Amino acid sequence: MNKISPRSHLYQLGIVLVVFFTGFVVIRSYAVPASWNYNAWYRGDTLKDLKKLPLNYGGNESCKSCHEEVSLVEVVENQGEEEFVDEFEDEIEVENDEHTEAVMEFEHKSLNCESCHGPLITHAKGDEKIGDAIVMDKSNSQCMICHGQLISRPVDFPQFSEDVEKHKDLEEQTLCMKCHDPHDPIEEAELDEDEELLGDEL
Amino acid sequence: MKPSVTEINKLNPDSRREFLKNLLSGATTATVLMVYGPRILARPGADTRFWKEKSTEREWAYVIDINKCIGCGSCVRACKQENNVPATVFRTWVERYVITDEGVYVDSPDGALEGFEEVNAEIRDHAKTAFFVPKMCNHCAEPPCVQACPVGATFKSPEGFVLNDETHCLGCGYCVQACPYGARFINPEKHVSDKCTWCYHRVQNGKLPACVEACPNKARLFGDLKDPESEVARIFLEDKWMILKDMMHTEPYCFYIGLRREVL
Numbered sequence: 051m052n053k054i055s056p057r058s059h060l061y062q063l064g065i066v067l068v069v070f071f072t073g074f075v076v077i078r079s080y081a082v083p084a085s086w087n088y089n090a091w092y093r094g095d096t097l098k099d100l101k102k103l104p105l106n107y108g109g110n111e112s113c114k115s116c117h118e119e120v121s122l123v124e125v126v127e128n129q130g131e132e133e134f135v136d137e138f139e140d141e142i143e144v145e146n147d148e149h150t151e152a153v154m155e156f157e158h159k160s161l162n163c164e165s166c167h168g169p170l171i172t173h174a175k176g177d178e179k180i181g182d183a184i185v186m187d188k189s190n191s192q193c194m195i196c197h198g199q200l201i202s203r204p205v206d207f208p209q210f211s212e213d214v215e216k217h218k219d220l221e222e223q224t225l226c227m228k229c230h231d232p233h234d235p236i237e238e239a240e241l242d243e244d245e246e247l248l249g250d251e252l
Numbered sequence: 253m254k255p256s257v258t259e260i261n262k263l264n265p266d267s268r269r270e271f272l273k274n275l276l277s278g279a280t281t282a283t284v285l286m287v288y289g290p291r292i293l294a295r296p297g298a299d300t301r302f303w304k305e306k307s308t309e310r311e312w313a314y315v316i317d318i319n320k321c322i323g324c325g326s327c328v329r330a331c332k333q334e335n336n337v338p339a340t341v342f343r344t345w346v347e348r349y350v351i352t353d354e355g356v357y358v359d360s361p362d363g364a365l366e367g368f369e370e371v372n373a374e375i376r377d378h379a380k381t382a383f384f385v386p387k388m389c390n391h392c393a394e395p396p397c398v399q400a401c402p403v404g405a406t407f408k409s410p411e412g413f414v415l416n417d418e419t420h421c422l423g424c425g426y427c428v429q430a431c432p433y434g435a436r437f438i439n440p441e442k443h444v445s446d447k448c449t450w451c452y453h454r455v456q457n458g459k460l461p462a463c464v465e466a467c468p469n470k471a472r473l474f475g476d477l478k479d480p481e482s483e484v485a486r487i488f489l490e491d492k493w494m495i496l497k498d499m500m501h502t503e504p505y506c507f508y509i510g511l512r513r514e515v516l
Contacts, residue, residue, distance in 0.1 A: 092406075093417050097409060100415060100456075101457070107454075196367075
């Protein structure tokens with residue numbers, strides 16, 4: 051009969067501890083990401099991953115990179131210089147002269163093009179066009195989302211009012227765009243005497 | 253016969269002195285270990301406080317001007333499209349406050365995704381004043397969500413952005429509860445925590461956050477406080493900014509202009 055060591059319980063405990071510790075070290079090496087930042091306690095590569103996310107919105111600068119000739123910013127800056135207009139007249143993608151003039155005045159210059167025309171990612175990839183940047187919703191609700199009359203809007207912000215002379219005899223379904231050019235709403239409304247500008251082309 | 257206490261002390265006169273000596277030395281050792289122990293054990297150069305890692309090059313700040321917000325929701329729509337945020341949750345949203353003579357009416361229909369309809373006639377008749385308040389993650393200097401995260405999935409980046417690592421997040425929702433601004437949510441598609449990143453990917457690539465880009469009335473501004481030319485730095489010169497929930501000591505980096513006490 052083998053003589054059992056009086057310290058065998060200690061050896062057993064030792065083996066259990068070694069197995070447990072080895073297991074812990076192995077699991078930990080897999081569980082902790084390689085780029086773990088021990089100072090700030092996060093996975094360092096997260097920043098790289100986030101940086102790689104696609105930019106869906108390009109901003110107005112990105113529109114300018116292809117549409118330089120109709121770039122509103124550019125046109126406004128060079129407003130009144132006839133040479134500039136002559137130079138780009140043929141390249142301007144807008145058909146009618148009235149519209150071009152309106153673009154030059156450009157009341158809506160603080161708007162993001164993509165707010166109405168949709169994000170860049172649906173329109174261009176690099177220098178190539180992959181889809182039209184047409185405005186899907188040309189209804190009055192597109193205008194009213196900003197210019198509908200609300201008590202919570204700043205009072206000095208232009209809001210639709212039925213008190214305006216020309217608004218008085220509007221029919222329910224009359225499109226705002228019939229009189230107001232969406233790029234330059236104030237100027238166009240004043241120009242419009244014979245109601246044949248944008249409204250008929252829609 | 254049982255010996256009395258005095259007799260024991262006489263038999264072993266040093267025992268009480270020894271005991272007191274041991275007690276004192278033990279207490280001193282424990283105190284010294286508690287104070288210096290962690291410093292000795294810590295990795296060289298490591299500091300567990302994230303703000304020590306803060307980059308000194310730039311100090312990003314976000315400014316929201318209540319007086320300019322028209323409640324159109326362009327920012328909400330831009331954010332959704334830029335960051336592919338599911339329909340039912342919001343990284344940024346716009347609230348409407350109507351102060352009436354009977355109390356404060358607050359709403360945010362669909363986070364202002366489709367703008368606002370006018371409030372009903374009853375509220376309108378009682379209204380004294382009304383305004384819009386855009387809300388989002390405040391990118392606190394002392395973010396409670398980062399403290400709450402048990403796995404280090406949410407953190408403060410060296411540039412000052414409070415970000416979430418969706419590959420590491422368990423979706424336990426502790427951060428959602430910890431945020432005093434309600435800016436965090438569990439993404440119903442990815443089943444992990446999600447939040448505004450101040451469009452980290454855009455800012456790091458030299459662009460502005462999508463909501464700032466989309467705002468038609470310049471109610472939202474983003475910039476570097478250390479750049480004296482930036483618009484946010486100029487607002488700080490005027491010193492009219494306010495922050496949400498100042499008493500939480502979260503030190504937010506979203507600053508508001510024209511905030512009323514009803515909102516605080």
